[in-house]
Amino acid sequence: MPNTFPNAVRACVDIEDRLLKNGLGALTSQYTRRITQGDHIKISGSVYLDEALRKIAGKGDKCVDYAIGVQVTAKEGDRVIFLEVHEANDGAVNTTAQCLSPFTLMNFP
Numbered sequence: 001m002p003n004t005f006p007n008a009v010r011a012c013v014d015i016e017d018r019l020l021k022n023g024l025g026a027l028t029s030q031y032t033r034r035i036t037q038g039d040h041i042k043i044s045g046s047v048y049l050d051e052a053l054r055k056i057a058g059k060g061d062k063c064v065d066y067a068i069g070v071q072v073t074a075k076e077g078d079r080v081i082f083l084e085v086h087e088a089n090d091g092a093v094n095t096t097a098q099c100l101s102p103f104t105l106m107n108f109p
Contacts (some may be wrong), residue, residue, distance in 0.1 A: 003077035004070020005044045015052045020045055027066055031085060044069035044078050 009020045024032045026046035037043060046068045064082040071078050 004071075004077040005080060006066075008078075008080075009047055009067075010067065015047060016083070019047050019052045024068065026067075027083075029067075031083075037065075040072070042071040044071050049083075 006020055009015055010017060023043045024035060024046050026048040046066055047076060049064055049067055064084045066083040068081045068083060069078045070081055
């Protein structure tokens, strides 16, 4: 059975279960209306990471705003898209890439 985003989130002791939302439910409407998905892609859940990690990260810099679980095929486990919402500038891209580099090889448990 493939690993799923909801199961992976529930396995994270630092993220409260109540913060896992169905589909794009963790995003505000101003962001969800900008996201389109193909018919073959299923959104398996989302988490507002700023709120989820506030207890352990404090109010310092954060890397990304949202984590979105995506199921491309039923045979594969879910993939995660990390979404950082900000105005466009080159410096922010480099900062976000550096923050996420430890997670690029991470698999779900």
